[in-house]
Amino acid sequence: MPQRLVVTEMSHEPRKRFAEELRQLRHQRGLSLRELSRQVGWDASLFGKMERGGTLGGPEVVQALDQFYGTGSLLLILWELAVGDPTQFKEQYRRYMMLEAEAVSLWHYAVSAPPGLLQTDGYVREALAAGGLQGEELEQQVEARVRRRKLLEGDDVPPFRTIMSEAVLRLALRDKLAWREQLRFLAEAAERPDVMIHVLPFGTGLHGLTNTDTMFLRLSDGRTVAYTENDVRGELIEETERVERLQRAYDAVRDLALSPAESRSFILRMLEEVPCEPST
Incomplete structure (x- = not known):
């Protein structure tokens, strides 16, 4: 039997995966939280909490991040999965x-x-x-x-x-x-x-x-x-x-x-x- 291919090492838990994607996208741009805040328009502390998994934020901020990073609806889809994840409770x-x-x-x-x-x-x-x-x-x-x-x-x-x-x-x-x-x-x-x-x-x-x-x-x-x-x-x-x-x-x-x-x-x-x- 062929060895199973590991596609990604990122988390399969919706909330953690959402936070990981946010961190990765920002790091790929070489931005600090403050720089991201200046360009997208929300407070840097909110982005920090979202990247640590402390909050999911609202759909408006997630859509703004999708637009800024050019990721289509990727982040919004991940956000919807995280919102519906029973581990939130x-x-x-x-x-x-x-x-x-x-x-x-x-x-x-x-x-x-x-x-x-x-x-x-x-x-x-x-x-x-x-x-x-x-x-x-x-x-x-x-x-x-x-x-x-x-x-x-x-x-x-x-x-x-x-x-x-x-x-x-x-x-x-x-x-x-x-x-x-x-x-x-x-x-x-x-x-x-x-x-x-x-x-x-x-x-x-x-x-x-x-x-x-x-x-x-x-x-x-x-x-x-x-x-x-x-x-x-x-x-x-x-x-x-x-x-x-x-x-x-x-x-x-x-x-x-x-x-x-x-x-x-x-x-x-x-x-x-x-x-x-x-x-x-």
Whole structure:
């Protein structure tokens, strides 16, 4: 068997590869970070962080670098791959994100926020900003979160069911137009054959998932794993007994929830209550 040809020694991890390409292109031009800053127009410290892998920057700066270096869309393509790379997420989410991408069906329970797979750009941005993110880091994480929606786009998508506590529909965004967009998106998603949305109204009492966002992933090998999350921690659960216990709790909650048709009507009523014009 012929020896395998090593094409490049550069990293195969999208984020590291992006940083390596940036450094290599600048060094080939014989430029310092300050010289690059003067010619391209962004702060030298931003380019330094991008080359060290501390930030990915935004699409505008990456496009400007592509134009400056004459690399076509190479850097933008690498940037898009890095933005969608699950290793961007904190360590506790990495294995979950990989399993989510492989799941053949998904079941979800939401305590106070729409499921990530059904969040609009506006919702993601305000939620992350409320958590303290800003600037380049905010935009980077918005891009990464929004890309999760692609899991439910296309012709061959896994069936997705979510049960949302009524609190999800009561905790509105400050931006009323963005909130209308989020509610409208949920109502439209509820019409899709591969998405089932249930609303769990107030007054149904306590249950086994009251304070815990939960996602079940059914994998191609027949296993089901669960991911639970509260205000302080997230946990990937793969032990069969614990997963089955959570599934029984989920089934009990589904029995209390509105049907998909009733739930869509509930969402539309909530949408009617939101002003069409931004508050002043």
